[in-house]
Amino acid sequence: MEDSRAADGGRQRPTLEMVAAEAGVSRGTASRALNGGHNVSRRAMEAVQAAAARLGYRPNLAARSLVLGRSGSIGLVVSESDERLFSDPYFATVARGVHAELMAHDVQLVLALAQTPAERERMLRWSAGRPLDGVIIISVHGADPLPGAIATEGVPVVIGGAVEGPDRDIPGLASVDADxxxxxxxxxxxxxxxxxxxxxxxxxxxxxxxxxxxxxxxxxxxxxxxxxxxxxxxxxxxxxxxxxxxxxxxxxxxxxxxxxxxxxxxxxxxxxxxxxxxxxxxxxxxxxxxxxxxxxxxxxxxxxxxxxxxPVIEMGRQMARTLLTMIEGRPLAERHAVVPTTLVVRETT
Amino acid sequence: MEDSRAADGGRQRPTLEMVAAEAGVSRGTASRALNGGHNVSRRAMEAVQAAAARLGYRPNLAARSLVLGRSGSIGLVVSESDERLFSDPYFATVARGVHAELMAHDVQLVLALAQTPAERERMLRWSAGRPLDGVIIISVHGADPLPGAIATEGVPVVIGGAVEGPDRDIPGLASVDADxxxxxxxxxxxxxxxxxxxxxxxxxxxxxxxxxxxxxxxxxxxxxxxxxxxxxxxxxxxxxxxxxxxxxxxxxxxxxxxxxxxxxxxxxxxxxxxxxxxxxxxxxxxxxxxxxxxxxxxxxxxxxxxxxxxPVIEMGRQMARTLLTMIEGRPLAERHAVVPTTLVVRETT
DNA sequence: ACTCCACATGGGAGCGCTCCCAGCCTGCTC
DNA sequence: GAGCAGGCTGGGAGCGCTCCCATGTGGAGT
CATH class of the missing domain: 3.40.50.2300 (Response regulator)
Structure with missing residues (x-):
């Protein structure tokens, strides 16, 4: 009644604490039962899962992000007018590759637009707050400072396209480009x-x-x-x-x-x-x-x-793989990858 | 050295605590100085802002979300093949309207794809964890259970399009459609x-x-x-x-x-x-x-x-406004809005 | 029977932030 | 000159979660 946060529907949403109580175990055990289940007895496991289902428990992602230091999602930032974004099949195809790879790794993909200067500034501030574990940026115009700025904030960045100038030397910034x-x-x-x-x-x-x-x-x-x-x-x-x-x-x-x-x-x-x-x-x-x-x-x-x-889909996948590698802190084989192209001869020549 | 979370670059990223220490004030004062600045002396205000700038402080969004109970971002969920998503200018236009309205309210927009059944299931689980304060769903096919399911989780939902059947009565679900x-x-x-x-x-x-x-x-x-x-x-x-x-x-x-x-x-x-x-x-x-x-x-x-x-752009704006209204818990004038269309006669008739 | 160890468990600590509240110090009024 | 209202401040509590560690418990080995 006095909880200002209960604006949703009615009663308080169930927390892990409540699930644990319902299952008759402790928070720690409930947590373990719900993730992986190491060192949890069969009995506790079932009790917790039943309790979670009964209560309709959904883990609070903000709390998890806070303690884990990562959110489990990555961003695909498009610095392109939405006109072009939605009319050029190139973006869709990259997105498809990125998406496919991320789904396989159980990582949530979000697309974010950063078109106007104001939006790009906003994007920088936002991403620096770490709502995303890393970002893939496609369609970079001119000497765009955004990728370098985000990388400098400590957020891993992969650019879909070539990187020129000083940005090439930023350790937290990689790229995948066609030759x-x-x-x-x-x-x-x-x-x-x-x-x-x-x-x-x-x-x-x-x-x-x-x-x-x-x-x-x-x-x-x-x-x-x-x-x-x-x-x-x-x-x-x-x-x-x-x-x-x-x-x-x-x-x-x-x-x-x-x-x-x-x-x-x-x-x-x-x-x-x-x-x-x-x-x-x-x-x-x-x-x-x-x-x-x-x-x-x-x-x-x-x-x-x-x-x-x-091979745009494969390039998208590679961008995602590269980003995940950086997020996990593993070394990269090549920071700036260049993938070969092939000529396909048909009827117009 | 022993902080496993410091994988980024090198040292620990600055926290509000560190900013406060640097400025010679307490966490509380630093927090107030950085948001709104009520009940903060001019001196403290300047000290905190200088310290924040010096340290390159960026508030941790996960921590803020956890205590505030909201993330400051909303999602635009598209249940459409990326082929269509990126080839039909309709989506771009809705996105434009939504985006415009949200920017004006300082809310971050993220697009998320939910195409295959697996992805839709994933989307439900994810959104139930409240990484987003609300979602706008466009392109609903058949009797899609996703919007209703998300709304039932307590996340406000606005549908771009018509809503039929029992979903119409879910309080946390609104819609904006053309006539x-x-x-x-x-x-x-x-x-x-x-x-x-x-x-x-x-x-x-x-x-x-x-x-x-x-x-x-x-x-x-x-x-x-x-x-x-x-x-x-x-x-x-x-x-x-x-x-x-x-x-x-x-x-x-x-x-x-x-x-x-x-x-x-x-x-x-x-x-x-x-x-x-x-x-x-x-x-x-x-x-x-x-x-x-x-x-x-x-x-x-x-x-x-x-x-x-x-009026698709205006409809997008209206979807965003409706969603923000729901998020703030304010009453809605009409849950299921229908906007009129106009005939534009040109040369093909 | 005794040791030992692997597994299972509870609960404390703490992630970084915002809120609340008690306490303080001004400056003003009577 | 005492009293009081108000602006500022510090620090505790707590958001919901995961980790860590101390503490059980059982069964296998001698």
Whole structure:
């Protein structure tokens, strides 16, 4: 009656103490019976479990976190507009991998958005309070201070993507990235092998390492071509379908003799394909197209697209595994992992 | 050295006790200085804040949750495949509204996935441990026991969508839904007003109330038409673009004289539009099309689409407000809110 | 029969925080 | 100049849990 905390329904929620009393044992025994059951007699075990069930006991996670020093959950932080977050299948796929791995380890995954500067500041303060045992951050733009700041607070961080600059040396910060440079190079070399000489690129955002890396891969191959890497042969996109279409139109406008396009992801390839078709170009006869990603379940995006596959689900799993390793304080084989990509040739080249 | 909890970096993270000592005051005073600052002298206030900054103090959220009985964060639970979650802009939009409202109230939002039965069971156990002060659940299929179960555990629940059956009477469970029945009716009546008599429907999943409600809205209007509501005039979709296209093809196959289509969301309308075009039908001359949703920022999905607008962002905000009201134990004006929709006429009718 | 040990148990300590309350010291009123 | 109200303060209690350790208990070994 006088418990201000009993706002829920009515009576006090059962505590371990109450379960123990109900079962006729002590708190310690009840605790052991409910977790693992080491050094607990069969009789006590059953009594406790029955009592817990009868009372509808649910352990208070805050209390457990307090004494254990960990919460049993980790965060997937996305620094991306929700527009993109929910429209680019890349995030879903990473999340799927992370999720799969964590479920296997009985760790709860929570997604948190950190888009605006205010939200990012808030995220830092929050995570420093240790509601999460570690965080995975995907989609890092520019020289984002957030990952380093969180890691410096002592919360293990894994970045999905590349890490540049001083952040590389923060011990509590690891990363998993695809070999974007090599992947892009393979894609463009494939176009060259198909006899293309006028190869354009529609890049990702250039404030992201991934955007710059794939651009650089393209440039390194194209610069060896007769025409070279003309500035007008690469246009900046933002990974959206619309930007892919727009990019293709701009490439065609500047280079009507365009015969190959490498886009920084498959979604933009879809946009480009549409724009090329509208411009009357046949694919692959007139213009060959290569994308990047090859996410499972997205065949519908651009059927028959030749693309560079990065094993995104497996990368998500690896991010989760890496984070769990750091949380447990075990040594890491490699702090900054780079996973290889494979070219998947289909009908657009 | 002997603290097993110091796995992070090196030394023990600062506690309020240490801040108090550093500032030369007691724990109580330090606590008051850091929260609100009632009954704290200017001198103490400054000393504590300086000490906290010097030590890099971050309050331990688990300890605070334990004593306060609340965590300051709420969950957005999505019982949807991540495929759909990340491909349907609806979720992003709800999330946006919820997020906006919560930020204004200084509450942390976390998203959690509960897709498979195992995950849903896990979600129930987890949320019963009160890591969240309340949850918003969107995308409820069938007679999903999860919302009721969580509410019964004493955790306030708001459902984004309609609630049917016994769950309606659970006090700790509220909902916010669009007036799908009226909205669908308006859409179909508009088609009738445009002189259409052969009006098909591509529904949402019929295991969802929203799918059934919009279907019922269509049926109630169409059944008054000369042709009536032939079973072959409605096909079940799943809110995806592909299912919209497939639905339109099936409608055309069964009814070549089709002159109107109402789809249960805009994404399916896009698919239908594509299929109609492929089949050589002109829109709106031959076939008029009305969608549902009209989400902000999705003009690109189906330009010029006539559709039924539901105020999804505002609905998200309302879900958040409702949940916060319940968490604070204040009475609710209406437990099951239904918000009106508006028809937006554009070029496809 | 006696020792010994493994298992089982209860209860104290303590995680880091907020609340409460008694006590203090001002400064003001009469 | 005594009395009193109020602002500040310190420290105890306690949130619900897990760990640790001292203390039983039984059965196996000699």
């Amino acid at each position: 974007n440079l090599a992947g892009a190079r393979t894609a463009v070399e494939h176009l060259v092998a198909r006899g293309r000489t006028r190869i354009g690129h529609i890049s990702g955002p250039l404030d992201m390492v991934v955007g710059r890396d794939r651009l650089e891969g393209w440039r390194s191959v194209v610069s060896g071509l007769p025409g070279g890497a003309l500035p007008t042969l690469s246009v900046e996109g933002d990974f959206s379908e619309a930007s892919g279409a727009e990019g293709a139109r701009r490439l065609l406008a500047a280079h009507p003799d365009l015969d190959g396009v490498f886009t920084s992801n498959d979604v933009m390839a879809r946009g480009a394909l549409g724009a090329l078709q509208q411009a009357g170009r046949r694919v692959p006869q007139d213009v060959a197209v290569v994308g990047f990603d090859d996410l499972p379940g997205t065949e519908g995006i651009a059927p028959g697209l030749t693309t560079v596959r990065q | 799908n029945l009226a909205g669908a009716r308006t859409a179909v009546e508009h088609l009738v007003a445009r002189g259409r008599t052969r009006i098909g429907h591509i529904s949402g999943p019929l295991d969802m109330v929203v799918g059934r409600d919009r279907l019922e809205g269509w049926r109630s209007v169409v059944s008054g038409l000369p042709g009536g509501a032939l079973p072959t005039l409605s096909v079940e979709g799943d809110f995806s673009e592909a299912s919209g296209a497939e639905g339109a093809r099936r409608l055309l196959a069964a009814h070549p004289d089709l002159d109107g289509v109402f789809t249960s969301n805009d994404v399916m309308a896009r698919g239908a539009l594509g299929a109609l075009q492929q089949a050589g039908r002109r829109v709106p001359q031959d076939v008029a099309v009305v969608g549902f949703d009209d989400l902000p920022g999705t003009e690109g999905i189906a330009p010029g689409l006539t559709t039924v607008r539901q």
